[in-house]
Amino acid sequence: MENLENYIEGRNPVIEALKSERSIEKILISKSANKGSINKIIGMAKDKRIVIQYVEKSKLDSLSDTNSHQGVIAIVSPYSYKTVDDILEFAESKNEDPFIIILDEIEDPHNLGAIIRTAECAGAHGVIIPKRRSAGITPTVIKTSAGAVEYIPVAKVSNISSVIEELKIKGIWIYGAHMEGEYYYEKDLKGPIGLVIGSEGKGIGRLVKEKCDFLIKIPMAGKVSSLNASVATSIVAYEVVRQRRLD
Structure with missing residues (x-):
């Protein structure tokens, strides 16, 4: 088979x-x-x-x-994962500030596919996933992404924290989605940005959280205290789109 x-x-x-x-x-x-x-x-x-x-x-x-x-x-042919440099070069080719979605242990392939679809629609330049404890590019991910995986680079890396450090050195501000953060719409999300979204159950890990420049949150008014990871990504990603279009 x-x-x-x-x-x-x-x-x-x-x-x-x-x-x-x-x-x-x-x-x-x-x-x-x-x-x-x-x-x-x-x-x-x-x-x-x-x-x-x-x-x-x-x-x-x-x-x-x-x-x-x-x-x-x-x-x-097997899906060809890209590198972080490929993502940065893609942004440069479009003459745009990098906008990267960084996923910390998203294990549900439906969530991963939906996030990739949102990332592509919102004009992000790439998605970064870890090699371990994460869904990869499977048929379910491809179908849930509605084919978006064919148009946006996805990089699979050994260590998310190390990649965040590398991106920061290159002038990219890292925003982590976390309940301890400030409301996402009160932050300046223009310029080079990496958005970190955590796993469905645990959120972003402690080490990854410590590497973030800023923590941002989505206001919650109901009894349930968290959103699906793909929905959270969509909300914040389109705030990035909104702010960039105001420039």
Whole structure:
């Protein structure tokens, strides 16, 4: 069986992969798949001379990690993680101050995919994840990101604290989302910025927290004391967008 990281599942994620430079070995399409966007996939694949294999739906069901393949799975080259320098170079190529999302042990692939989607939509230049105790780029992450993983660099690093130190040396201000912080909308979030979001249960770790230049929080008015990590990322990321557009 193929490595799960070599699969892209679902119509929109496969279309985005076809639009990008991702190397696709072949595309499996259910014989019973409804047409519509399947026709678009077939056309794009033929234009790129990618092998199309028509299979029984049960074959896709057995391969699927997401349980929502929508009749199509692409078998691709393994996801190519980028470096932190790649992220900084991407910002430079756009002549923009770096805006980086740094994730401290996000283990839920749905959260990771949703964060990557938000990061790409908000114009962030990259996402940094740790090698250990973190979700990687799996079919579920790719599908939840709606294909955004094809357009934003994701770097996997050995030590988040060390990377934060390196970014600070390069003039990037690090903001950690933490309940002890100041309200996020009261801070100046313009300029080079790294936004640290912690895990679903524990938040950002102590060492990572100590490395942050500032701690920021989202006001809570209800009985529940915390937000889903991807929702928290969206709220703060779009405050960064808002402030940058005021310049």
